[in-house]
Amino acid sequence: MGNHPAETYHRIRRIVFCTYNDPKRGPAVAKKFLEGYRNKLGHEGYVGLKAELAFYDRHKDDYGLTVAGDMGEHADFSGVLDHRACRFDVTTTLAFKTWDEFEPFLGQGVRYKIALLNHNTFELTEVLDLGFKRCADCADGFLIPCVTLMSENRNSHGESSWSNDQLLVDICTCCHTYVEQARHTHHWMFTNQEMVEAAMDIEDAEQTSRGTSDVLDQHNLAIYKYFRREFNDRLMAVAEHGYSVDEPSTGGGHWAMQMVFKNKAVADNLPNEIKCTSEL
Numbered sequence: 001m002g003n004h005p006a007e008t009y010h011r012i013r014r015i016v017f018c019t020y021n022d023p024k025r026g027p028a029v030a031k032k033f034l035e036g037y038r039n040k041l042g043h044e045g046y047v048g049l050k051a052e053l054a055f056y057d058r059h060k061d062d063y064g065l066t067v068a069g070d071m072g073e074h075a076d077f078s079g080v081l082d083h084r085a086c087r088f089d090v091t092t093t094l095a096f097k098t099w100d101e102f103e104p105f106l107g108q109g110v111r112y113k114i115a116l117l118n119h120n121t122f123e124l125t126e127v128l129d130l131g132f133k134r135c136a137d138c139a140d141g142f143l144i145p146c147v148t149l150m151s152e153n154r155n156s157h158g159e160s161s162w163s164n165d166q167l168l169v170d171i172c173t174c175c176h177t178y179v180e181q182a183r184h185t186h187h188w189m190f191t192n193q194e195m196v197e198a199a200m201d202i203e204d205a206e207q208t209s210r211g212t213s214d215v216l217d218q219h220n221l222a223i224y225k226y227f228r229r230e231f232n233d234r235l236m237a238v239a240e241h242g243y244s245v246d247e248p249s250t251g252g253g254h255w256a257m258q259m260v261f262k263n264k265a266v267a268d269n270l271p272n273e274i275k276c277t278s279e280l
């Protein structure tokens with residue numbers, strides 16, 4: 001089994017920030033490490049991590065930043081803004097000019113800000129509120145971007161093509177309709193269901209750990225951060241397309257996008273599943 005780029009970023013990020021905060025090595029060595037990983041990270045990954053490091057380096061005292069993004073955390077950093085706890089996500093890709101199209105979203109969840117850095121100078125441009133578009137169908141809800149993991153692609157003979165698709169959809173917080181925005185394909189980006197099934201097939205103890213909830217949480221978080229960085233700054237959730245059995249005696253059930261990760265900023269406003277068709 002190989003690594004998809006989401007896992008690579010997650011691993012390198014951890015190494016770079018551990019190095020930064022290690023008194024024996026420190027910021028200069030961390031920056032050198034980042035340059036060394038440049039090819040491995042790819043362009044988007046390199047720029048993303050460089051922006052995170054620049055924000056932390058220059059503003060850790062202003063905002064009391066601590067590095068987040070591992071188990072149980074989803075934002076890049078946690079810190080303090082105007083004497084209140086706050087989470088920060090860092091981006092360089094957001095088109096600042098289009099910001100007016102989005103309304104600030106003040107959900108019930110934790111306070112959440114986007115730190116926008118200039119993609120050439122890596123200087124902080126602005127700290128922004130999270131914002132989303134209004135739903136055109138109901139006019140009451142916000143459209144929350146979500147990535148849906150699809151099961152393994154197969155050709156017409158049922159043979160595996162060793163890839164999975166991922167669907168970017170906007171989900172309305174009010175009427176729960178979904179609108180497809182884009183489709184991507186990656187190798188090694190399995191669904192949670194496939195991870196659990198693979199773990200059950202393999203008896204080796206180390207391999208079996210692949211299906212545990214901690215491993216799945218890490219998997220979903222890595223995918224979330226990867227898609228947010230590469231494809232949509234406002235991404236808030238990871239879902240999985242699958243069949244839910246409602247009647248165990250008959251096997252009757254329904255197809256749905258089941259949420260496997262929700263950003264806490266919108267968790268109360270997103271349903272746990274969106275019913276959909278068997279083919280997406």
Ligand SMILES: [Zn+2]
Nearest residue numbers: 135138172175
């Ligand atoms: Zn709606």
